[in-house]
Amino acid sequence: MDAATKSEASGLHSALRYKFIALVGNEYVRAATAADAVARAQPKLVIEPGTERELAEILRLSNEAGLAVIPRGGGTKLGWGNSPARADLILSTVRMTEIIEHAWADLTVTVEAGCTIQRLQETLGQHGQRLALDPLWPEKATVGGVLSTNDSGALRLRFGALRDLIIGVTIALPDGTLASSGGKVVKNVAGYDLPKLVTGAFGTLGVITRAVFRLHPLPLNSHFFSISTVNAEETQKLVLAVQDSKLAHAFLQSHFSDEKPPASDILFEGTEAGLAAQETQLRVLAAPASVCAASNSSWTARQELWAFSDPASAAIAKISILPTNMARTMKLVAHSAKAQQLRWKALWYATGLGWLRLEGKPGALCAALQALRGELQGQDGSLVAFHRPSKMPAFDAWGTASDALPLMKAVKQQLDPKNTLNAGRFVGGV
Amino acid sequence: MEVRILDEFRTIVGGRGLISSPEELHTYECDGLTNFRVMPRAVLLPNSTQQVQAVVRLCHRERIPFVARGSGTGLSGGALPVENGIVISLARMNGILEVDFPNARVVVEPGVINLDVTGRVAPHEYFYAPDPSSQSICSIGGNVAENSGGAHCLKYGFTTTHVLGLEVVLPDGSLVHLGGKTLDTPGYDLAGVFVGSEGTLGVATKIILRIVKRPECIQTLLAAFPSTNEAGAAVSDIIAAGMLPAAIEMMDDLAIQAAEAAVHANYPNCGGLLLVELDGPVAEVEALMTHVNEICRSNGASEIRKAQSDAERALVWKGRKAAFAAMGRISPNYIVQDGVIPRTALPQVMSEIARLSQETGLRVANVFHAGDGNLHPLVLYDRRIAGQEETAELLSSNILELCIAAGGSITGEHGVGEDKKKMMSKMFAEPDLVTMQRVRCAFDPLQLSNPTKIFPTPRLCGEKPGEYVPRPLESAGIAERY
Numbered sequence: 001m002d003a004a005t006k007s008e009a010s011g012l013h014s015a016l017r018y019k020f021i022a023l024v025g026n027e028y029v030r031a032a033t034a035a036d037a038v039a040r041a042q043p044k045l046v047i048e049p050g051t052e053r054e055l056a057e058i059l060r061l062s063n064e065a066g067l068a069v070i071p072r073g074g075g076t077k078l079g080w081g082n083s084p085a086r087a088d089l090i091l092s093t094v095r096m097t098e099i100i101e102h103a104w105a106d107l108t109v110t111v112e113a114g115c116t117i118q119r120l121q122e123t124l125g126q127h128g129q130r131l132a133l134d135p136l137w138p139e140k141a142t143v144g145g146v147l148s149t150n151d152s153g154a155l156r157l158r159f160g161a162l163r164d165l166i167i168g169v170t171i172a173l174p175d176g177t178l179a180s181s182g183g184k185v186v187k188n189v190a191g192y193d194l195p196k197l198v199t200g201a202f203g204t205l206g207v208i209t210r211a212v213f214r215l216h217p218l219p220l221n222s223h224f225f226s227i228s229t230v231n232a233e234e235t236q237k238l239v240l241a242v243q244d245s246k247l248a249h250a251f252l253q254s255h256f257s258d259e260k261p262p263a264s265d266i267l268f269e270g271t272e273a274g275l276a277a278q279e280t281q282l283r284v285l286a287a288p289a290s291v292c293a294a295s296n297s298s299w300t301a302r303q304e305l306w307a308f309s310d311p312a313s314a315a316i317a318k319i320s321i322l323p324t325n326m327a328r329t330m331k332l333v334a335h336s337a338k339a340q341q342l343r344w345k346a347l348w349y350a351t352g353l354g355w356l357r358l359e360g361k362p363g364a365l366c367a368a369l370q371a372l373r374g375e376l377q378g379q380d381g382s383l384v385a386f387h388r389p390s391k392m393p394a395f396d397a398w399g400t401a402s403d404a405l406p407l408m409k410a411v412k413q414q415l416d417p418k419n420t421l422n423a424g425r426f427v428g429g430v
Numbered sequence: 431m432e433v434r435i436l437d438e439f440r441t442i443v444g445g446r447g448l449i450s451s452p453e454e455l456h457t458y459e460c461d462g463l464t465n466f467r468v469m470p471r472a473v474l475l476p477n478s479t480q481q482v483q484a485v486v487r488l489c490h491r492e493r494i495p496f497v498a499r500g501s502g503t504g505l506s507g508g509a510l511p512v513e514n515g516i517v518i519s520l521a522r523m524n525g526i527l528e529v530d531f532p533n534a535r536v537v538v539e540p541g542v543i544n545l546d547v548t549g550r551v552a553p554h555e556y557f558y559a560p561d562p563s564s565q566s567i568c569s570i571g572g573n574v575a576e577n578s579g580g581a582h583c584l585k586y587g588f589t590t591t592h593v594l595g596l597e598v599v600l601p602d603g604s605l606v607h608l609g610g611k612t613l614d615t616p617g618y619d620l621a622g623v624f625v626g627s628e629g630t631l632g633v634a635t636k637i638i639l640r641i642v643k644r645p646e647c648i649q650t651l652l653a654a655f656p657s658t659n660e661a662g663a664a665v666s667d668i669i670a671a672g673m674l675p676a677a678i679e680m681m682d683d684l685a686i687q688a689a690e691a692a693v694h695a696n697y698p699n700c701g702g703l704l705l706v707e708l709d710g711p712v713a714e715v716e717a718l719m720t721h722v723n724e725i726c727r728s729n730g731a732s733e734i735r736k737a738q739s740d741a742e743r744a745l746v747w748k749g750r751k752a753a754f755a756a757m758g759r760i761s762p763n764y765i766v767q768d769g770v771i772p773r774t775a776l777p778q779v780m781s782e783i784a785r786l787s788q789e790t791g792l793r794v795a796n797v798f799h800a801g802d803g804n805l806h807p808l809v810l811y812d813r814r815i816a817g818q819e820e821t822a823e824l825l826s827s828n829i830l831e832l833c834i835a836a837g838g839s840i841t842g843e844h845g846v847g848e849d850k851k852k853m854m855s856k857m858f859a860e861p862d863l864v865t866m867q868r869v870r871c872a873f874d875p876l877q878l879s880n881p882t883k884i885f886p887t888p889r890l891c892g893e894k895p896g897e898y899v900p901r902p903l904e905s906a907g908i909a910e911r912y
Binding site: 103105106107108128150160161163164171173177178179180181183184185186187188189190191192193194196197199200201205216217218219220240243244245246247248270271272273274276277278281318320321322323324351352353380381382384398399401402403404405407408410411413414415426427428 | 531532533534535576577579583587588590591600605606607608610611612613614615616617618619620622623625626627643644645646666669670672673674710711712713714715716717718770771772773774799802803804837838839840841842843844845846850854857858859861862863864865866868869870871872873884
């Protein structure tokens with residue numbers, strides 16, 4: 001951080017800064033450094049409140065003063081979305097890590113937003129339970145961040161996404177309101193379902209301070225299998241056949257790339273008797289393709305996409321299509337990549353959600369993503385770019401918004417009228 | 431209602447799509463909760479999205495409040511008309527528009543009957559999972575409004591789990607698409623907010639549903655316990671053993687008697703009956719069923735039976751699903767309650783209910799979705815006896831207070847509607863309710879869509895300076911400015 005920014009941070013808002021310090025203590029208000037930059041925007045301050053009341057009060061003061069606030073959990077996905085239009089303050093949940101109540105006999109947990117997924121899972125595991133979700137980087141990613149980015153993995157096929165697992169939420173609004181909705185019970189239709197509203201809202205409506213989740217038992221046993229296929233059409237056939245079968249798989253994901261033939265991983269969970277029977281059925285269904293036992297590495301397949309060699313020449317996009325469009329989409333990807341001289345790798349879930357990595361020159365990456373987005377949007381699909389090289393030509397992370405954009409803006413206007421939270425990062429400039 | 435407005439409505443929906451004669455309007459003055467009645471000014475039966483839009487635009491222009499209505503089976507007064515308002519019945523929009531098996535998607539109009547979706551996809555061995563007890567008559571549009579559940583949502587989730595996208599006419603008549611056929615459409619999850627909003631955010635005119643492949647096998651076990659306490663302990667053990675049954679239902683002796691009298695389901699006579707349904711691959715279900723059997727025995731089940739055929743299974747479920755209506759066999763009048771508790775609070779809440787029952791001298795029959803803690807206590811009374819109806823109502827609302835005190839909810843699947851508005855302030859703090867109403871203001875700034883429901887104190891939305899228009903609720907003196 002250069003001297004000028006530092007003096008701005010301490011000078012421009014010194015009265016306010018004093019209020020922040022009075023609220024949370026000197027050690028939890030600090031000048032932001034280059035490491036705190038968010039998609040090239042440099043905030044001035046980082047504040048780490050210890051409680052949701054403190055967090056709400058800091059948010060209220062910032063909102064009053066017209067400061068732009070960026071909420072932060074583990075910071076693993078902070079670069080997702082468009083660059084912030086303004087950035088003054090990072091509001092970190094790093095100290096809000098309490099697992100408030102694991103009501104294991106009721107299969108629910110109430111947890112503060114800053115708790116990491118891994119720590120949460122370890123605690124739940126002590127009673128043989130889990131949050132049935134496999135998000136990216138669980139050792140660092142927090143409950144609040146995973147919720148805000150709606151990050152889901154392979155288990156979504158069986159257990160649903162965060163929208164299906166969250167049953168209650170508390171959010172801090174820019175005016176300092178702390179509002180709860182949902183509750184602590186799985187079945188509940190009292191009031192609007194605001195847990196769903198803030199899930200995937202990229203922190204643009206309020207800051208999630210705590211969440212309540214429904215839980216699932218850890219499986220008695222689990223078996224992974226891998227099935228290689230000769231091309232994307234065969235993979236598609238296999239996936240649709242498994243989906244149309246009576247198998248009770250927990251997940252089904254397929255790997256594609258420019259170097260190897262496709263392969264699919266399938267996970268079964270349950271009793272030994274049930275697993276043995278399903279394995280037999282799977283072998284019949286997949287023939288003539290062979291079914292081999294696979295390793296636990298299937299769990300980290302999505303994370304491996306992010307292990308690119310050079311961030312300046314890689315792009316990662318989340319693509320959503322109808323499951324029957326998988327082979328067609330893979331052809332499109334291969335075609336665009338070839339035309340633009342790009343390397344590519346993809347992981348596709350049977351739900352129709354997929355993750356694509358492209359590697360090459362920034363201009364070519366942009367052209368390929370643009371072409372793909374155009375095609376996919378024409379087929380009810382979408383492409384959201386979550387990693388773009390800094391030198392890539394302007395490319396909106398989200399793409400064309402639907403006819404509901406005015407309504408989304410109206411919701412934003414109601415909850416964050418001064419555009420304090422994550423300004424300009426979300427869909428359609430929200 | 432002014433003749434010129436009725437004429438305009440008639441121009442939109444045609445003569446057969448408009449009901450305005452008092453004798454015909456009576457049909458629409460209440461829903462399944464019959465103790466609240468309001469006569470609508472007119473009932474409109476549009477047959478297309480365009481007609482719904484035109485009707486709503488006219489309402490918007492003339493500031494006429496409207497209430498959308500499906501089959502009218504709701505139990506919280508959600509489809510109760512509002513004073514000086516109209517009802518928009520979606521009954522004529524009942525087409526199944528698309529069935530896409532490879533993607534497991536179905537697109538329907540709101541008036542389609544819940545069970546007809548399953549009927550349509552059953553030949554390919556798919557089903558539509560949400561199964562409220564009224565599924566043979568309730569509509570998908572109504573299910574969307576109420577986020578309907580059913581016995582099988584323990585495993586399969588609620589209506590909201592199965593709605594991927596919606597075409598919605600907003601209260602100003604504009605058309606929006608929320609969600610879609612593919613997952614995670616970029617933007618806020620407004621489909622998630624709309625489902626369960628009880629008709630207060632607009633009118634759904636098309637719904638994209640997810641369907642589910644029928645499992646390889648379904649087994650249903652009936653276990654008879656001395657009381658609901660032992661049955662409840664068995665449920666806890668089943669959950670603790672890491673099982674997620676498709677359904678776990680519990681009935682107490684009164685509920686069993688009533689169901690027996692009504693449909694002869696051949697239930698064992700006992701103090702607490704448990705109905706456990708497991709589904710999945712045959713080998714898996716058999717292994718788990720053996721375990722469930724052991725758990726029931728060790729918790730004191732005197733009799734355990736497995737439904738041996740599809741016909742037996744259907745009969746078992748018929749008894750359960752008819753339980754509310756069956757109360758008519760053992761009591762002249764009854765109130766159906768819908769509350770939720772954390773499942774572990776069951777013994778304590780049950781004994782409190784028994785205490786309330788003793789104190790008031792009124793019988794309470796209990797039917798639960800035991801797996802998820804959703805209670806349906808049925809308070810039995812006789813309206814002809816002076817004061818008994820009031821006592822029953824008080825008892826019923828006291829049961830909800832027990833649910834709140836136990837950390838639960840005032841409704842698991844029937845909705846807040848008109849019936850439970852006052853209880854909302856007991857379950858939520860003021861800032862919670864204000865925040866929900868701010869979301870409502872984004873959808874419906876003039877508060878025309880089912881305006882008097884859900885919230886205890888309707889509040890008016892902030893206004894841009896200089897364009898003041900008096901709102902219907904404000905003119906009527908029943909809302910404060912916000």
